[in-house]
Amino acid sequence: MAIIRAVPSARGMSVEEFKEWLKQFDVDGDGRISKGELREAIRRRGGWFATLRAGRAVRRADRDNSGYVDDAEIENLVAFAQKDLGMKISSW
Known part of the structure; x- marks a missing residue:
């Protein structure tokens, strides 16, 4: 059974903390985030319309059209999370 860490706090997080939080959802361990993950x-x-938002996020972040968001595209996913999901992520 996987250990699921807490949801990011209201104080925000760094990009590295965001990556670490996101890694727990990489169920197949390939280092990439799929739409399902x-x-x-x-x-x-606690987000609503998760399927719709996940599809939109992958389309925006996935620059090589692989269907996954990898480390090279994570900055695009950070921008989406800040703008469309209201997450507070800073580069500190």
């Missing part, structure tokens, strides 16, 4: 992350955060 991102949907679960959005659900755990």
